[in-house]
Amino acid sequence: MGTRMLRRGLPRVAGGDPWPPAGDVEVGDTATAAPVADVATAAPATKAPVADAPTEAPAAEDGFDSLTLAQPAPEPVEGSSAATASPPLNDPQEKSAGGAALRRGLPRTPGGEPWPPADAAPVAAASTVPVASPSAPASDPVRGVERAEGETKRVERAERVETASPVAASGGAALRRGLPRTPGGEPWPPAGTAAVVVVDGFDSHSLAQPVPDASTGSAVEGSSPAAAQPSLNDPADAPASTAVATVDVSTPLPFQQTVFPGATAFERPAPKPEPERIGPFTKAQWAGAVIVCGAALLGAAAMAVLLVRWLLSFGALQDFVATFPGEYHLPEGAPVGFPGWLGWQHFLNVFLMVLIIRSGLRIRTEKRPTAFWTPKNNPKGKVSLTIWFHQSLDILWLLNGIVFVILLFVSGQWMRVIPTSWEVIPNAISAALQYVSLDWPTENGWVNYNSLQQLAYGTTIFIAAPLAAVTGFRMSGMWPKNAEKLSKAYPIEWARAVHFPVMLYFVVFIAIHVFLVFATGALRNLNHMYAAQGSVDPNAYAGNWTGFWFFVASLVVIAAAWVAARPLVLAPIARLFGSVSSR
Numbered sequence: 001m002g003t004r005m006l007r008r009g010l011p012r013v014a015g016g017d018p019w020p021p022a023g024d025v026e027v028g029d030t031a032t033a034a035p036v037a038d039v040a041t042a043a044p045a046t047k048a049p050v051a052d053a054p055t056e057a058p059a060a061e062d063g064f065d066s067l068t069l070a071q072p073a074p075e076p077v078e079g080s081s082a083a084t085a086s087p088p089l090n091d092p093q094e095k096s097a098g099g100a101a102l103r104r105g106l107p108r109t110p111g112g113e114p115w116p117p118a119d120a121a122p123v124a125a126a127s128t129v130p131v132a133s134p135s136a137p138a139s140d141p142v143r144g145v146e147r148a149e150g151e152t153k154r155v156e157r158a159e160r161v162e163t164a165s166p167v168a169a170s171g172g173a174a175l176r177r178g179l180p181r182t183p184g185g186e187p188w189p190p191a192g193t194a195a196v197v198v199v200d201g202f203d204s205h206s207l208a209q210p211v212p213d214a215s216t217g218s219a220v221e222g223s224s225p226a227a228a229q230p231s232l233n234d235p236a237d238a239p240a241s242t243a244v245a246t247v248d249v250s251t252p253l254p255f256q257q258t259v260f261p262g263a264t265a266f267e268r269p270a271p272k273p274e275p276e277r278i279g280p281f282t283k284a285q286w287a288g289a290v291i292v293c294g295a296a297l298l299g300a301a302a303m304a305v306l307l308v309r310w311l312l313s314f315g316a317l318q319d320f321v322a323t324f325p326g327e328y329h330l331p332e333g334a335p336v337g338f339p340g341w342l343g344w345q346h347f348l349n350v351f352l353m354v355l356i357i358r359s360g361l362r363i364r365t366e367k368r369p370t371a372f373w374t375p376k377n378n379p380k381g382k383v384s385l386t387i388w389f390h391q392s393l394d395i396l397w398l399l400n401g402i403v404f405v406i407l408l409f410v411s412g413q414w415m416r417v418i419p420t421s422w423e424v425i426p427n428a429i430s431a432a433l434q435y436v437s438l439d440w441p442t443e444n445g446w447v448n449y450n451s452l453q454q455l456a457y458g459t460t461i462f463i464a465a466p467l468a469a470v471t472g473f474r475m476s477g478m479w480p481k482n483a484e485k486l487s488k489a490y491p492i493e494w495a496r497a498v499h500f501p502v503m504l505y506f507v508v509f510i511a512i513h514v515f516l517v518f519a520t521g522a523l524r525n526l527n528h529m530y531a532a533q534g535s536v537d538p539n540a541y542a543g544n545w546t547g548f549w550f551f552v553a554s555l556v557v558i559a560a561a562w563v564a565a566r567p568l569v570l571a572p573i574a575r576l577f578g579s580v581s582s583r
Contacts, residue, residue: 012103182254279365308436317433326431326441326450328423334415337446340532342413345404347530347554352397353506354558355565359390360503371567375578381477385580389570391476398469405461416449417457427451440520446534456509464505471499526551 008018104114177187275282281289311317369384383391408414431452434441443450449457473479474495480486517525526547527533533541541547571580 304436305438308433312433312437312439320426321430321433324423324426324430326427326434326452327443327448328421328427328451330415330448331420333412335412336536337534338528338532339411339413341407343530343532343550345400345407348400349397349404350510350554351558351561352393352400353510355561356390356393356397357503357507358562358565359386359393362386363390364500370582371571372581372583373574373578374581383477385567385570385574387477388574388578389565391472391478394469394472394476401461401465401469408461417454417461419451419454419458424451424454428455442538444536444538445525446528446538447536456513460506460509464502464509467498468502468506471495471502475499523548530554 005023006020008020008022010019011017012019102116102120104116104118106115107113108115175189175193177189177191179188180186181188275284278286312321363384363386366384366386369386371385372382373385373388374382408417428451431441431450435452441450445453472495474490474492517529521538521542523544524534524538524542527541527544529547530550531544531547533544533546535541574580
């Protein structure tokens, strides 16, 4: 014998102490007591309500198993087997009168009785009937006990059927009924449907049946378990209540449909194609960037104009502009007007510069060239046809620039583009203020440039152009490969870091230059540059259209060259200087 502390739960009565009462209870010796297993029973109960339940847990010597409280603990009889000493667990007449009734809760229907019914039997943990192996002889108690323990463990693993409703007339546990399957119908499942769980070939009812006599079908005291044990796996020995009601679930419920498939349940729309990108952005993104940046530039320009006009309202700045009007007098002997060769040089410079910018941008965005060019005397010098075109234009532009610079110094035109006095700085500042305030300087370009023009032209001819040539030569295939010291002193990374910003400078210069040509007297200025016509009188050729039509013709030639600059046209020209291939 030993003691064991029971786990305490909720009180049995309102305001009472937790149940069962505190304290230890005596438990029978495990060597002599019958093994305990949980078997679900559903026999009708005739016990008192919950309020009449005992307030103390009955001890083991009172005839109860202290772990169950809902089933009398059987007392084994010396000389008889465990199978014959255990009473039928599902027999309501054998249940002890002191068993505990189920606790009743809320009614299942409005205004009904508390659930479960008062005559419902509790699910009790009853003593398990050890089942002896049929092959173990009665004269071998040790082997019989071992076999019985094995069968007991197998029986304990069987599933239990727990129910709080009265047992059906057929002996199976009645299922809990729920909502009807059709509007206004009976609760589902139908009344009398029994739940049966079949485990290892026998149902749960067979675990609670008394061991029958082999000849009479009833339990006989003192009989051998091996002789009295029925065949658990024989379907013929299973009770009639093992039949389970089947329900046809293939037919959908007759309810009105309230949920419908969406528009994309059966077919999904084809994904939209990826928009074409021009560089890092799509066309719409470029348009948005141009609009936003244009609006920002207009806003900044308007603020700058207002600010400079406000500054020029002060007397000090007015005196500064009067002292330095934006230009200074050229040295004695400086030429007046533009010779004809200067107009041709200007056209060739624009023509080549536009194509150089186009081919340079194509090189930066070209991922897979369509054609390649290989020089005749150097098979290893293969480059793309676009690079060959870009370098060929560079060579022509350099030749044109060399001729232009030579003629500048021979003709004396250099004095118009190279500052000859320090007065160029304040006059350049004055000219910038006049441009920003929209009160532009009124110099005659046929005679002299203003100081800001002089600085811009001198920077473009003698600084930006040489930088573009030197950095382009370093990145080209004409750079000597074996000049290690020279390559180390002038890394190609430096050339790449300078070459592209120089190209951007040319783009900005051309845009501003063309804008001012048209904004400060388009016909007069175009006559100066394209027709070599002008006078010391600034209004002499203000209505002459000759220079304008020369300008239009030059634009047509440049546009045609822009369109023709493609492999189909360039390949025949490139074959004159090398071989052209597609790979």
